Amino acid sequence: MNLRLGNEKGFTLIEGLVAAAILGIGLLGLAGMQGISLNRNLDANESGRVTNIAADMVERIKFNRVNALSYNNLNTGAGCGAIPVAQVMARGDCTQWQTLVNNSGLNSAQGLVQVVRLDADPTLNPITLNQFQVIVQVNWMGSMKGEGSTALRAKQAVFATVLAPE
Amino acid sequence: MAISWKSAQRRQQGFTLIEVMVAMVIAMAVVAAAFTILVTSNKAARVNSQVADTQQNARLAMDLIATDIKLAGFNMTGTIGNCTVGNPPVPVPIVPLDNTPGGVVGAINDVGPDSVRMVVPALTAGSTGGLPVLAANGVGDATTITLSAADVAAMGAAGMAVGSVVSIGGGHASRITATAATILTLEKPLPPSPGGTVLFPIGTPVYLLQCVTYAVSNVAATCGGSATCLTRNGISMVDGIEDLQLAYGCDGCNTAPPNPPLPNRVVDEQDASGGTFTQGDLITNSLWSVVPMTPDKIKLVQVTIVARQNQAEQGVAETGAMASNTTGPLIVSDHDPSADAGYNVTTYNSQRRRVLTRTIQVRNIES
Numbered sequence: 001m002n003l004r005l006g007n008e009k010g011f012t013l014i015e016g017l018v019a020a021a022i023l024g025i026g027l028l029g030l031a032g033m034q035g036i037s038l039n040r041n042l043d044a045n046e047s048g049r050v051t052n053i054a055a056d057m058v059e060r061i062k063f064n065r066v067n068a069l070s071y072n073n074l075n076t077g078a079g080c081g082a083i084p085v086a087q088v089m090a091r092g093d094c095t096q097w098q099t100l101v102n103n104s105g106l107n108s109a110q111g112l113v114q115v116v117r118l119d120a121d122p123t124l125n126p127i128t129l130n131q132f133q134v135i136v137q138v139n140w141m142g143s144m145k146g147e148g149s150t151a152l153r154a155k156q157a158v159f160a161t162v163l164a165p166e
Numbered sequence: 167m168a169i170s171w172k173s174a175q176r177r178q179q180g181f182t183l184i185e186v187m188v189a190m191v192i193a194m195a196v197v198a199a200a201f202t203i204l205v206t207s208n209k210a211a212r213v214n215s216q217v218a219d220t221q222q223n224a225r226l227a228m229d230l231i232a233t234d235i236k237l238a239g240f241n242m243t244g245t246i247g248n249c250t251v252g253n254p255p256v257p258v259p260i261v262p263l264d265n266t267p268g269g270v271v272g273a274i275n276d277v278g279p280d281s282v283r284m285v286v287p288a289l290t291a292g293s294t295g296g297l298p299v300l301a302a303n304g305v306g307d308a309t310t311i312t313l314s315a316a317d318v319a320a321m322g323a324a325g326m327a328v329g330s331v332v333s334i335g336g337g338h339a340s341r342i343t344a345t346a347a348t349i350l351t352l353e354k355p356l357p358p359s360p361g362g363t364v365l366f367p368i369g370t371p372v373y374l375l376q377c378v379t380y381a382v383s384n385v386a387a388t389c390g391g392s393a394t395c396l397t398r399n400g401i402s403m404v405d406g407i408e409d410l411q412l413a414y415g416c417d418g419c420n421t422a423p424p425n426p427p428l429p430n431r432v433v434d435e436q437d438a439s440g441g442t443f444t445q446g447d448l449i450t451n452s453l454w455s456v457v458p459m460t461p462d463k464i465k466l467v468q469v470t471i472v473a474r475q476n477q478a479e480q481g482v483a484e485t486g487a488m489a490s491n492t493t494g495p496l497i498v499s500d501h502d503p504s505a506d507a508g509y510n511v512t513t514y515n516s517q518r519r520r521v522l523t524r525t526i527q528v529r530n531i532e533s
Contacts (some may be wrong), residue, residue: 038213
């Protein structure tokens, strides 16, 4: 009988409080996951927009593929003055793309294009595929902070393709 | 025994009222905190899923329409469906259908989403849900092609009839003058091949060309319960698409100076910007500088998609205050939604939107 009565002791208040605290920490962790999820959603949004911005430029270069080299070193941060005035399409594409990048709502967004000739120039060597490598790069600062960090994250997306003017 | 009984009685005193009350207050605080977390988590989860859906829908719609714009034309011959302009009808690969055509170049005068018609190959017209293929070699000068009976039946179900146009391997397009169980008779025979060489071997895909219309619907019955959707030939394809705006860059449709009389791989000047290529040269209002409208000269299509979430934004606050976006109506291309019929600023501001813009080069239009 003594044994039975001795077992009727409940938890102490301290024990209860510790249990509540542990539960609270667990629940806070769960709530934190929603925040992480929202952040990742916003990251996905930025990636989606960057993909479209890059696709926009690739399509423009594809249309003007005969003059692909005039897009080399295009930098939305530096302006379009380096492109010769005679390259009407390349100049226009540059200014319009600059507007698109600057109005994208992405933090400090910057677009860069590199075009490199892969094959020999057909005027020098008629037997050539005349291919160009086109690299479109977008740099921006990720708007959402990483966990535990207050700094914006520098992000970069690089899209590479090869095109051959007919 | 008696001592033991007394001792037991002492131990059965239980909690005092104060103890019970303290315990209840703590328990209530814990339950309240847990419940708050439950409510906010639930709201956050809903916001998360709506944001994800909205972004997903915008991406889907853009990919869908971009794919078809790239294919538009597809070696077409003659009139296909209602992909024509003018009277008498002239067949064209892309028919821009601006919501409010006309007006000054660059004017923001639309009061709704644009739509567009284009000639594209049906990629799922075959018997297995893929492409129909030749069941016999196509040789030069042949006036018929042979397919499996299942493929012919499936193409019939997909809308093929006498008068439809098929493209064999993307290389030869002809109108169909008769259909039999496995034989399609071509109006335009296959090109001549010296010595009867096989031009299109067994297994060459046969594309049934169709005129498809992309539009935005705000009829819930059409959209399967969603408030708005992107439709393709009237069938809901992507939920939650609120706006579709298209601008077209053409080469050879404006021959007035400073444009040259012939296409020169430079998008034609439309906005008198002195021979430079600007945003204003992309036509938003179906109004080409030189009539007749010649959409077969379209070289670039700029697509803008606006996706919005299906329900009003509830926010994540416990108080139930609606989240509101007060940056004002989202003006894309030549459409300012605040001029639309039924525009309500409160409703408009309580919906989250995602915008994607992409310029697409049309690949399959000959001019």
